[in-house]
Amino acid sequence: MNVKVFEKLHKEGLINDNSLASVKTTEENRLFSLHWEIKTLLYLGVLLLSGGLGILIYKNIDTIGHQVILLIIGVICAGCFSYCIRQKLPFSWEQVKSPNTFFDYALLLGCLTFVTFIGYLQFQYTAFGTAYGLATFIPLAVLAISAYYFDHLGVLSMAITNLAAWMGIAVTPFQLLSANDxxxxxxxxxxxxxxxxxxxxxxxxxxxxxxxxxxxxxxxxxxxxxxxxxxxxxxxxxxxxxxxxxxxxxxxxxxxxxxxxxxxxxxxxxxxxxxxxxxxxxxxxxxxxxxxxxxxxxxxxxxxxxxxxxxxxxxxxxxxxxxxxx
Structure with a gap:
């Protein structure tokens, strides 16, 4: 709100003293929005949590054990998706707003941990054997469904990235990838x-x-x-x-x-x-x-x-x- 404009209107006699005082009081007591600051901190928190878990697991892999690590990742993933399913608004092909601020970050964390879970499962236990296309297709399918079901552009971007990874592996001959050609x-x-x-x-x-x-x-x-x-x-x-x-x-x-x-x-x-x-x-x-x-x-x-x-x-x-x- 530009107070100087109202002061000019007051000098011209277009508004009275009470109106000008009310405008000044409103401007002085106006609430400061922390919307973007809070969103930035939440996004940073998700990234720090994901990165911190990765470092913790890397440094303590011998003492923790692979099964425990997979269990922790799976519990975090399941908890995030469970929360989002309970909180989400009814599905629509139109744009659906998030029910609350925390919803977006819980969904993002759930998707990140799911991709980590599948990747860890394949890397450590080769659960999908040499079917690397399948190891990327499963996260692709889950991310694509989640992007539409929960209406989230960030998850859609992750799904597109996984689509690129899946096509690069599934369409391109394996010999080219293994030779880094x-x-x-x-x-x-x-x-x-x-x-x-x-x-x-x-x-x-x-x-x-x-x-x-x-x-x-x-x-x-x-x-x-x-x-x-x-x-x-x-x-x-x-x-x-x-x-x-x-x-x-x-x-x-x-x-x-x-x-x-x-x-x-x-x-x-x-x-x-x-x-x-x-x-x-x-x-x-x-x-x-x-x-x-x-x-x-x-x-x-x-x-x-x-x-x-x-x-x-x-x-x-x-x-x-x-x-x-x-």
Whole structure:
């Protein structure tokens, strides 16, 4: 509340002395919100608890025993999910608010401990054998169901991360992972497929109104993953970098048009920057084949002029989006 505005109105005779005094009293006794401070402390508490348990277990593994550790992790996980199930509001495909502040952090802790439980079970006892895809699919399924059932964006992000891990293991041949061959073309195809899936989920969430507020998270992960995969394709596929650039341009056009419909400058920004980076890589690949002094000067001119052009383009697009909101 701007007290100076009310003082000016008082001088102009638009409000009386009692009204001005009431405004000043309200401003002086106004409560200070600790909302974000408390949320930050709670998030930090969940992270510290998870990390502290991990350190405690690591340092005392010989004396505690693996079964006891699994029991402790399982009890924490079950307790958190039990609390969330009792406290949650009725399910809806629309956005559902959390019943209380502690609910989000209990759910987050429950999901983290569940992933830890499955990972520890596989690492120590190889419960799933060499079926590493199954060891990542189970947390993926639980996290995805929890994200929708409890309406939690943080858990949805964890589910998407597990989806990426599952596809990286299940789709990519095991020989590539064991050899740490992360420059493999198979991984590029996997990343591209994952990006397309996430963009389709974002479109489905919006059009079918199925947790519509999840669409941004899907689109954010999908856009970055598919653009990075396309750039990797441009760099790794010597015989098809133009095709990868065309594919990237097509995806970029879709995201660009979608961003303008939603009045989102963020997606316009990342689309322009990724497309600029992809085009620049192709441009210099062609330029390096010329291998003469003229190509060097042309490269310097391109870097300076294109950087200025991209900045001016982004400024102009930002103005268009702001004008479209009015």
């Amino acid at each position: 992360f420059s493999s073309r198979q991984l590029i195809y996997t990343g591209t497929l994952l990006g397309v899936i996430l963009l389709l989920l974002a479109m489905l969430s919006t059009q079918k109104n199925l947790k519509k507020h999840f669409a941004f998270t899907y689109q954010n992960f999908g856009a970055h993953i598919i653009f990075i995969s396309c750039i990797a394709g441009i760099c790794m596929f010597d015989d098809a970098h133009f095709l990868w650039l065309l594919f990237m341009a097509g995806i970029g056009t879709y995201i660009y048009l979608q961003a303008f419909r939603e009045r989102s400058f963020y997606f316009v920004l990342i689309t322009v920057l990724y497309l600029y980076l992809g085009f620049t890589i192709v441009f210099f690949r062609v330029l390096f084949k010329m291998a003469d002094i003229g190509a060097l000067y042309l490269g310097f001119f391109y870097v300076i002029s294109s950087a200025i052009g991209v900045i001016l383009l982004l400024i102009n697009l930002n103005k268009k989006i702001k004008n479209a909101r009015v």
